[in-house]
Amino acid sequence: MTSPGDGEARHHILSVLVENKAGVLARVAGLFSRRGFNIFSLAVAPTDDERFSRLTIVVDVESAPLEQIVQQLDKLVNVVSISQLAPEAAVERELVLATVEVDAAHRGEIIELIGVFRGEVVNVGPDRLTVMLADDPDTVDDFERLLGGYRIVELQRTGRVALPKLKYAD
Amino acid sequence: MKLTGAQALIKSLETQGVEVMFGLPGGAILPVYDPILDSSIRHVLVRHEQGAGHMAEGYAMVTGRAGVAMVTSGPGATNVVTPLSNAYMDSTPLVVITGQVATSAIGSDAFQECDITGVTMGITKHNWLVKRAEDIPRTVAAAFHVATTGRPGPVLVDLPKDVSNAEMDWYWPTSEADLDLPGYHPRTEGDPAAIAEAVELMLAAERPVLYVGGGVLKARAAGALLELAERTGFPVVTTLMARGAFPDSHPLCLGMPGMHGNYTAVTAMQRADLLVSLGARFDDRVTGRVSAFAPSAKVIHVDIDPAEIGKVRVPEVGIVGDCQRVVERLVAGLEAAGLAHDAAAVRTDTGAKARPGSRAADRPARDAWWAQLRAWQQEFPLHYEDGAGDTLKPQMVVEALRDLSSPDTVVVAGVGQHQMWASQYWRFEHPYTWVNSGGAGTMGFAVPAAIGAKVGRPEKTVWAIDGDGCFQMTAQELVTAAAERIPVKVAILNNAYLGMVRQWQEMFYAERYSEVYLSPDLPDYVKWAEAMGCVGFRADSPEEVGPAIEKANAIDDRPVVVDFRTDAFEKVFPMVPAGGSNDDIVVHPAQSPNRPAR
Incomplete structure (x- = not known):
């Protein structure tokens, strides 16, 4: 996986409603793999209707034309519907959890940084902090870069979830 | 009515109208083989499960109905993987029933266990692992529905032994809504606007070719195709999967294109200004090097599978729909533009006569195109040399x-x-x-x-x-x-x-x-x-x-x-070398000196 920060134009978000059945994720993953389509990130969770789950897939449209990816996905019998979300037409969020090593001298500094980003400290150890931020992916990228100034012990991003931006009549 | 899962499976197949199945029994599928003794369905006992799969394919290809194969778990199931892959590539409707170890043993590496739904995910249109006996009739009905509608293809139903032995209350789904397929909606009607655009392109073409693929046979559209061809007077090529969709003896027929297609069929596509692709998928064996394929052609691509449109070649007009319905609408569009059916005129290469004053009356003449096609046919027919003495060609x-x-x-x-x-x-x-x-x-x-x-x-x-x-x-x-x-x-x-x-x-x-x-x-x-x-x-x-x-x-x-x-040294000609351009077609050596320079 490449960082989604480099070259937004290569990305497109697919919001895919699937049947909540065993093996559906394997079918989607298998399709991407056998057709040579690249995924930047993938987030899966049930929807408010327990019969369905929603996958938010950030696809690499340089690996294959978006239309081809969508049409092949749509052929999977368990795929109910697909919404294509251009990045500019979507609200996106991603969550990052990171554990950083920080001595007493730098603890205040890092907590201040988290405050600026409106993140949270979610766990505190004698010489480590686990911090969290949920924001748009670019901000999460910035946050991750700044955390890089400290020693990151572990870091996990969720991959993005997205919904269409609401439109208002003129 | 209480039935075992096994009885329900056989009754489901009977209700579905299955007359024959090809198979070989084994441990996990044993319960299902007992009610076969009392069934109206003929069972053909094969000697290897691969045979069962290919027999089901042969049956399906000549009848248009789904072929049915039944095998046991593990090696029985993996032996049918090749036929599934074959049927997937050629869009042949197949329903394969595999036995599976008991649900309680799944995942334990039990004797003759194999994750066959996992193995065949990429080579079936869909597959199901049935975990409850009450799901059997619905699953069988859904399996046949998916296999035979839209772009046909193989499906697999994996049936654990305990599910076969469990009891259920018999029912039969009465509507599509009962099949529990919320994501399956094949599109059969072509978009009228796209069809109208296609008609315009067909009226404007000077060097057209009807590029006919296996989808025409799947859609049972041979009759509609004949009507379209005779109305337009367009030459027809039939791909390897479409042989028989248009009669080889018909004057409009150019035969098979592709890597071993005849010179005229291959070259007509290369020089065409319009390809009307009907149920074909621009396979590499047809296109040769894609970047050099039919360089001056506009493309109308009709296919029931939306993913085929633009997969290899981006068409000027893409039409998602059943070939029979779309071809009928193209014919109707041409009729409205003034193009009458005139089979007699077709046989003299002039195409049908248009009504005077209609738009079709203004369409460009295609005499030069036909003269060129006939010249190629004359110069480069299929050719082989008779063997010397007793050599059998x-x-x-x-x-x-x-x-x-x-x-x-x-x-x-x-x-x-x-x-x-x-x-x-x-x-x-x-x-x-x-x-x-x-x-x-x-x-x-x-x-x-x-x-x-x-x-x-x-x-x-x-x-x-x-x-x-x-x-x-x-x-x-x-x-x-x-x-x-x-x-x-x-x-x-x-x-x-x-x-x-x-x-x-x-x-x-x-x-x-x-x-x-x-x-x-x-x-x-x-x-x-x-x-x-x-x-x-x-x-x-x-x-x-x-x-x-x-x-x-x-x-x-x-x-x-x-x-x-037969002669061991005989080679197949013509031949387009793999990865080469169709312009580089190699004809039989005896014909080569006549070959025009490009």
Whole structure:
């Protein structure tokens, strides 16, 4: 996986409603793999209707034309519907959890940084902090870069979830 | 009514209208084999599960109905993987039922356990692991629905043994809504705006070609295609999967395009200004190097699978829909533009007459195009050289088979040189008379597929034209044919080589022949045929060919195998080298000096 920060134009978000059945994720993953389509990130969770789950897939449209990816996905019998979300037409969020090593001298500094980003400290150890931020992916990228100034012990991003931006009549 | 899962499965198949299935029992599927004894469904006991799958394919390809195969878990299931992959590539409707270990044992590496739904995910249109007996009727109904609608294809239903043994209350789903397929909605009606655009392109074309693929046969659109062709006067090429969709004897027919297509069909596509692709998928064997394919053509692409449109070549007009319906609407559009049906005019290459004053009356003349096509046909017909002395040419055997058999004979081929010669030299006049493995290129397809075809069309003569390499892969199914009294005929074009590989090694590997020699006598095909309960005989020389075929055609109570000893050095021409442009088509060496410079 490449960082989604480099070259937004290569990305497109697919919001895919699937049947909540065993093996559906394997079918989607298998399709991407056998057709040579690249995924930047993938987030899966049930929807408010327990019969369905929603996958938010950030696809690499340089690996294959978006239309081809969508049409092949749509052929999977368990795929109910697909919404294509251009990045500019979507609200996106991603969550990052990171554990950083920080001595007493730098603890205040890092907590201040988290405050600026409106993140949270979610766990505190004698010489480590686990911090969290949920924001748009670019901000999460910035946050991750700044955390890089400290020693990151572990870091996990969720991959993005997205919904269409609401439109208002003129 | 209380039934066991096994009884419900068989009753579901009966309710679905299944008349025959091909299979082989084993541990996990045992419960289902008991109610088969009481069923109206004929079961053909194969000798290897791969045979069951290919028989089901042959049956499906000649009847248009889903072929059904039933096998046990583990190795039984993995043996049917090749037919599933084959059917997936060629869009053949297949329903394969596999036994599975009990649900409680799934995931424990139990005896004969295999995750067959996982294995076949990428080579089935869909598959199901049934975990409750009450889901069986709905799943079977959904399986047939998915296999036979939209773009047809193979499906697999995996049935654990405890589910077969459990009891359920019988029901049968009465509507599509009962099938629980919220994400499955094939589109069959073409978009009217796109159809109107296509009509305009067709009216404006000067060098058109109708590029006909297997989808036309799947959609049972041969009649509609004939109407479209005769109304437009457009030349027709039929791909390997579409042989028979348009009669080879028709004056508009140019025959097969592609890697081993004839010069005129290949070159017509290259020079066309409009390709009307009907149920074809721009396969690499047809296009050659894609960037050099039909460079000046606009493309109308009709396919029921939206993912095929633009997958290889971006069309000017893409139409998602059933070929029959779309072609009928194209015909209606042409009619509205003033183009009447005029079959007589077609036969003089002028195409149908347009009503005076109509838009169609202004369409460009295509006389120059037809003159060019006829000139190519004249200069570069399919060609082979007669053998010296007793040398038996494989093409001559195919021609003799064709000339001595009824035109509605079903011809079945394996994969390789013999397949290409069969497709080139047979004259296909009727749809569903050609059965072969196209996309997957599965050697060993012919014998079992011929058996399935004969079961589906018992009133027709079925000739498998096979190679010696292919025959050795699945010949044991002739035991099935003999035991079940399925009188297929097999012509082995025995050149003692894996001939197509030999041809490539000769042409592209400096005649360094690596692992391609088989021997004409090992095995002894005549004795082998006899040992399997068939009649077997041999033809070594040209004069023995006719009598051998007539003798074979006269036998109708047993399978027949004829061992034709053919020239080992014969190559398939024309040929577009793999990865090359179709402009670089290599014709038979005897025709090469005449070849015009590009």
